[in-house]
Amino acid sequence: MIWVIGGTKDSRDFLEKFVEYENDIIVSTATEYGAKLIENLPVKTSSEKMDKEAMLKFVENNKITKVIDTSHPYAFEVSKNAMDVAEEKNIQYFRFEREKVDILPKKYKNFEEIKDLIEYVENLEGNILVTLGSNNVPLFKDLKNLSNIYFRILSRWDMVKRCEDNNILPKNIIAMQGPFTENMNIAMMEQFNIKYLITKKAGDTGGEREKVSACDKLDVEIVYLDKKEMSYRNCYTDIDILIKNLIK
Structure with missing residues (x-):
C-alpha cells in the first residue's frame, strides 16, 4: 500500500x-x-x-x-x-x-516566528488583511488594533465561528474560497482600504504571485510569515x- x-x-x-x-x-x-x-x-x-x-x-x-x-x-x-x-x-x-515564487514585492517584511509578526502588526496604523488561515486567528484576538484587521478565510461555518469566538466582528470576516486572481486581490484590498497584507510564502499554488502583483500596484506592504527551511x-x-x- x-x-x-x-x-x-x-x-x-x-x-x-x-x-x-x-x-x-x-x-x-x-x-x-x-x-x-x-x-x-x-x-x-x-x-x-x-x-x-x-x-x-x-x-x-x-x-x-x-x-x-x-x-x-x-x-x-x-x-x-x-x-x-x-x-x-x-x-x-x-x-x-511547491516551487518558490521568483519575485519579491516592492515593500515587504519577513518574520520567522509568528509571535514577532504579531508584535509588529499590533503597532501598525491602517487596515490589515490577514491570509494566514483560520488556525492562526486566535493569536490576533487581543491586539489593540483588532478592529482594523480583516481575516480572509475559507467559507466554512467552523472557521467563521472560530473568528467570532476570538472577538472578530462579522464585518472583519471575509469568507471566500481561493486562490484569488490579481484583480480579485486588488478589488478586495481597495474595498477595505488595505495597507498591509499578511501571508505565507505559499507559492503559485497558493496564489502568492497574484498577491505580490496586486500589492505592488496598490503600494501595499506584504508581511510574510516565512517558511522554515527543511531538508x-x-x-x-x-x-x-x-x-x-x-x-x-
Whole structure:
C-alpha cells in the first residue's frame, strides 16, 4: 500500500495523475476539508490528525511500502514525523514541494516566528488583511488594533465561528474560497482600504504571485510569515518527474 499525505491542492493534482499507474493508495488528511479535495478519486481515505506514534501505527496497520508527502509547505511537523517514521520502518519517502515564487514585492517584511509578526502588526496604523488561515486567528484576538484587521478565510461555518469566538466582528470576516486572481486581490484590498497584507510564502499554488502583483500596484506592504527551511529526502518540484521516479 502506498500512503499519500494529502489535504492540499497539490495532493489532488498529484493523485489525478498517479492513479493511472497505481491503484493501491491510501490518502490521509488532517481535516474533512482536506478529504473533500480528493473526492471522486479511486483511493482509500483516512481523515485524522496524526502524531508520530499514530503514523507508526498507520504504517503497520496498512502495510505501507512508500510514503509520498504532499502536505502543505508549512506543515513542518507532519513532514518531519513522516520522514522519521519512514526511516524507522525502512520504507521509501518522497516529497512534493511547491516551487518558490521568483519575485519579491516592492515593500515587504519577513518574520520567522509568528509571535514577532504579531508584535509588529499590533503597532501598525491602517487596515490589515490577514491570509494566514483560520488556525492562526486566535493569536490576533487581543491586539489593540483588532478592529482594523480583516481575516480572509475559507467559507466554512467552523472557521467563521472560530473568528467570532476570538472577538472578530462579522464585518472583519471575509469568507471566500481561493486562490484569488490579481484583480480579485486588488478589488478586495481597495474595498477595505488595505495597507498591509499578511501571508505565507505559499507559492503559485497558493496564489502568492497574484498577491505580490496586486500589492505592488496598490503600494501595499506584504508581511510574510516565512517558511522554515527543511531538508527533505527525495524532494521534487515537478509532479511528472516525481511520478516517473515512483513508477520506474
